[in-house]
Amino acid sequence: MTRSYNFYAGPATLPLEVLEEAQANFCDYQNSGMSIMESSHRGKEYDAIHAEAIANYKELMNIPEGYSVLLLQGGASTQFAVIPMNLLGDGQTADYINTGAWAGKAIKEAKLFGNVNVVADTSNCVPATIPAINSIDYTDGAEYLHITSNETISGAQWKEFPKCDAPLIADMSSDILSREINVADFGMIYAGAQKNLGPSGCALVIIRDDLAEKVVRTNPTIFQYKTHVSKNSLYNTPASFTIYMMCLVTRWIKKTGKTNLFEQNVRKAKKIYDLIDSSDFYTGCADKAYRSDMNVTFTMPTKELEAMFLEESVKNNMWGLKGHRDVGGLRASIYNAFPEEGVDKLVELMKNFEQKS
Amino acid sequence: MTRSYNFYAGPATLPLEVLEEAQANFCDYQNSGMSIMESSHRGKEYDAIHAEAIANYKELMNIPEGYSVLLLQGGASTQFAVIPMNLLGDGQTADYINTGAWAGKAIKEAKLFGNVNVVADTSNCVPATIPAINSIDYTDGAEYLHITSNETISGAQWKEFPKCDAPLIADMSSDILSREINVADFGMIYAGAQKNLGPSGCALVIIRDDLAEKVVRTNPTIFQYKTHVSKNSLYNTPASFTIYMMCLVTRWIKKTGKTNLFEQNVRKAKKIYDLIDSSDFYTGCADKAYRSDMNVTFTMPTKELEAMFLEESVKNNMWGLKGHRDVGGLRASIYNAFPEEGVDKLVELMKNFEQKS
Numbered sequence: 001m002t003r004s005y006n007f008y009a010g011p012a013t014l015p016l017e018v019l020e021e022a023q024a025n026f027c028d029y030q031n032s033g034m035s036i037m038e039s040s041h042r043g044k045e046y047d048a049i050h051a052e053a054i055a056n057y058k059e060l061m062n063i064p065e066g067y068s069v070l071l072l073q074g075g076a077s078t079q080f081a082v083i084p085m086n087l088l089g090d091g092q093t094a095d096y097i098n099t100g101a102w103a104g105k106a107i108k109e110a111k112l113f114g115n116v117n118v119v120a121d122t123s124n125c126v127p128a129t130i131p132a133i134n135s136i137d138y139t140d141g142a143e144y145l146h147i148t149s150n151e152t153i154s155g156a157q158w159k160e161f162p163k164c165d166a167p168l169i170a171d172m173s174s175d176i177l178s179r180e181i182n183v184a185d186f187g188m189i190y191a192g193a194q195k196n197l198g199p200s201g202c203a204l205v206i207i208r209d210d211l212a213e214k215v216v217r218t219n220p221t222i223f224q225y226k227t228h229v230s231k232n233s234l235y236n237t238p239a240s241f242t243i244y245m246m247c248l249v250t251r252w253i254k255k256t257g258k259t260n261l262f263e264q265n266v267r268k269a270k271k272i273y274d275l276i277d278s279s280d281f282y283t284g285c286a287d288k289a290y291r292s293d294m295n296v297t298f299t300m301p302t303k304e305l306e307a308m309f310l311e312e313s314v315k316n317n318m319w320g321l322k323g324h325r326d327v328g329g330l331r332a333s334i335y336n337a338f339p340e341e342g343v344d345k346l347v348e349l350m351k352n353f354e355q356k357s
Numbered sequence: 358m359t360r361s362y363n364f365y366a367g368p369a370t371l372p373l374e375v376l377e378e379a380q381a382n383f384c385d386y387q388n389s390g391m392s393i394m395e396s397s398h399r400g401k402e403y404d405a406i407h408a409e410a411i412a413n414y415k416e417l418m419n420i421p422e423g424y425s426v427l428l429l430q431g432g433a434s435t436q437f438a439v440i441p442m443n444l445l446g447d448g449q450t451a452d453y454i455n456t457g458a459w460a461g462k463a464i465k466e467a468k469l470f471g472n473v474n475v476v477a478d479t480s481n482c483v484p485a486t487i488p489a490i491n492s493i494d495y496t497d498g499a500e501y502l503h504i505t506s507n508e509t510i511s512g513a514q515w516k517e518f519p520k521c522d523a524p525l526i527a528d529m530s531s532d533i534l535s536r537e538i539n540v541a542d543f544g545m546i547y548a549g550a551q552k553n554l555g556p557s558g559c560a561l562v563i564i565r566d567d568l569a570e571k572v573v574r575t576n577p578t579i580f581q582y583k584t585h586v587s588k589n590s591l592y593n594t595p596a597s598f599t600i601y602m603m604c605l606v607t608r609w610i611k612k613t614g615k616t617n618l619f620e621q622n623v624r625k626a627k628k629i630y631d632l633i634d635s636s637d638f639y640t641g642c643a644d645k646a647y648r649s650d651m652n653v654t655f656t657m658p659t660k661e662l663e664a665m666f667l668e669e670s671v672k673n674n675m676w677g678l679k680g681h682r683d684v685g686g687l688r689a690s691i692y693n694a695f696p697e698e699g700v701d702k703l704v705e706l707m708k709n710f711e712q713k714s
Contacts, residue, residue: 004390005437008397011597019392023383027376033361033674035376037556037602040365040677073430073558076577077593097549109577128530196596199394201596202559203432220438220466222431237551239558239596240368245394317390320397 005342008320008332009152009295010174010195018248027140037241044046046240049247050233056250057204060258063183068212070205070225071233071243075192076102076173079203080109082223083169083188088114088143089216095142095166098123099158100151101128110146113201113217122168128154128297129287133162142166142210144187150175152195153324155286155297155331161185167211175294176204177253179262187211195294196336198246201239209292254337268334268343269293275347281354285329299329306330307355315343316349318342362699365507365677366652366690367531367552375605375694394598403597406604407590413607415563417615422541425569425586427562428600432549433459434531436560437466438522440526440545440579445471446573452499452523455480456487456515457508458683463528467503470574474499485511485654486644490519499523501544501568507532509552510681512643512654512688518542524568532651534560534610536619544568552651553693555603558596610693617694624693625700626650631702638711642686650709654688657714663687666710673706675699 006013029036030047039045054069063069063320072078082104088094093115096107100123117139120131128151138145144167150157152174161168167187176191183189188207194200205225208214212225221227227235253261273291276298277284301305306329313321323329334343363370386393389402396402411426420426429435440463445451450472453464457480467473474496477488485508495502501524509531518525524544533548538603540546545564551557561583569582578584584592610618630648633639633655641653657663663686670678682685691700 001385002390005395006391006395008400010594011395011397013395015394019384019395023380026380026383027373028358033359034676035371036361037682038363038368038370038376041367041557043677073432073596074435075430075593077579078431081579085577105578109579112575112577123660192594199598200398200594201599218469220442220469221462222434222438222439222466237367237549237557239599241598242558242596319391320400 005318007332011200012195012335013337015252015337018252036244041237041240049244053247066209068229070228072203072240075203076171077253079190080106084110084113085219092143093117093139095119095139095145097147099148101153103148127287128156130156130158130290138164144169150292152295155292156290156296157292178265198249200241201242268340271343271347272296296332362675364689368557369552369692370694372609372694375609393601398594398597406601410604423566427585428590429560430596433528436547437463441467441470442576449500450474450496450504452476452496454504456505460505460512484644485513487513487515487647495521501526503583507649509652512649512652513647514649535622555606556599558599622650625697628700628704629653653689
């Protein structure tokens with residue numbers, strides 16, 4: 001088997017050793033005579049997985065006391081709605097920073113529930129950028145401040161996080177667990193699993209107890225954070241196999257060493273950015289100060305050249321390098337499990353392509 | 358490998374051949390050099406799976422024109438809320454029939470959004486039963502009538518469905534695709550996947566176009582049926598691997614022949630019920646006229662005997678026979694993929710246990 005280089009924005013590459021372990025145990029998990037996906041979510045096999053995944057996130061992210069780790073269905077898109085449903089009452093105000101497509105989606109849903117003050121907006125900036133944190137005028141008494149830590153589509157990433165009185169809530173779907181952060185600086189962090197954490201079908205939610213307990217209106221039971229905190233994410237049947245895969249990925253991060261992984265992430269991105277900066281042929285789409293280490297976006301002199309490059313890339317077993325349909329250009333999504341050798345191959349292809357063109 | 362007999366209420370047994378096929382292709386799907394769970398949900402490999410799963414449900418359930426088939430995260434518990442959010446306006450009335458624990462949960466959420474008229478209630482009946490359909494006094498002009506086609510906990514199942522002017526909505530989580538139904542009799546059918554359709558992490562929703570288009574209030578984008586209809590369940594990243602497994606299960610049903618499967622379901626349940634009826638030792642928990650073919654519930658003369666039986670069953674590699682913690686007793690969940698030979702083994706064990714006791 002030849003592994004493809006999967007540059008898609010997500011679902012994304014998983015570590016081969018994780019896939020192979022899951023494959024080996026797929027039909028008969030720990031001699032239970034059944035697959036882990038057939039096991040009851042109330043049984044001891046799944047229970048151990050569920051507990052280990054949560055414990056590993058706590059360890060890997062140094063999650064302090066006073067926070068709960070939830071594993072919920074519906075992805076980050078569901079959180080766009082559930083956050084304001086629980087934390088933004090009628091007539092109350094939340095601050096949002098609009099850095100692009102994903103922040104914009106979060107803002108749209110929040111407006112259904114209360115006042116949204118967009119305290120900074122770089123969504124139309126070219127190159128894509130992030131607001132300077134000392135330039136932002138926050139709303140006094142805002143319920144929370146919402147940011148998108150990494151804009152998957154434009155390739156702009158927060159490098160330092162805003163500090164304000166309101167609890168900071170971050171959608172980290174495309175850079176969770178890819179770099180060191182201080183969870184205590186946040187009221188809530190959430191992320192779809194399908195980029196850095198595992199397959200699609202689950203969102204990781206890390207929420208401070210005071211926010212999880214907050215009641216601003218009567219919401220359906222399943223859309224209340226306190227439901228899932230009190231039931232340890234087992235109020236309803238969890239996405240058990242997805243969580244099993246997520247657990248295996250946490251083990252892989254622990255084995256790899258998160259510092260090694262985080263350093264590799266910076267190094268992988270830098271290799272592509274260095275080529276872009278040394279060339280007049282490639283142009284980066286994001287402001288140098290806020291370039292994403294997860295999604296490297298760039299263009300070529302013409303759309304025709306981009307199309308030719310995409311054809312070349314596929315011939316070289318590299319998939320998903322086409323930029324998002326809304327912005328065009330090219331994008332290399334290089335999450336935690338994307339191998340450094342794949343980045344080297346891409347850089348080589350880019351060099352050769354420039355020379356030939 | 359010895360397969361266990363998995364009598365759990367769900368997640369549940371999957372066909373071994375489905376598991377083996379998924380295992381064989383787990384790391385390298387169709388020579389793509391990646392797992393299907395790593396594939397983009399916008400790529401051709403996943404796209405074919407997504408389309409096939411939907412087409413197979415349409416074929417297997419004879420779903421007429423004018424209905425959409427959706428594959429959504431959040432399980433049936435999310436639908437308990439999303440149904441009234443979309444279909445029950447302030448001041449409007451929906452009829453609900455309360456047949457037990459799951460119907461009760463649906464009723465609780467609907468009450469947050471409009472008037473709920475519980476037009477029949479058998480939730481406290483012993484033995485567990487279903488209302489006679491000609492005894493029900495429906496509300497004139499109700500927005501819809503909601504039923505739970507099979508109560509997983511009590512083991513009572515509708516055998517014939519109520520007919521009224523309002524659209525009929527059924528939670529079929531525990532008996533979907535286990536017997537012939539006429540989809541045209543329903544406005545909407547929904548079911549968590551983890552019993553008859555695949556692993557956990559996805560709900561199948563079959564909704565008539567007029568209901569999907571209905572707007573009774575402004576809901577978040579992700580909680581609007583029309584969002585998912587217009588985006589073919591790809592508005593956000595779907596639970597792609599779960600849907601892949603669901604697709605394999607639909608292939609298995611087609612290969613087995615749904616008529617064979619449906620007949621086997623009746624035969625499997627009847628074997629256990631026949632033993633219960635021929636014995637003074639075992640007592641069925643559900644009214645004979647409404648006994649579930651999916652969840653066979655019964656008791657023994659004492660709790661001590663039940664505990665002894667459970668110990669025996671585990672020694673015989675039978676798992677999950679303990680009744681739900683809210684009702685006690687014993688429960689054999691025997692969904693589509695539960696092998697008939699496992700039912701035969703259970704009946705044999707029950708016979709032997711009675712003789713010894």
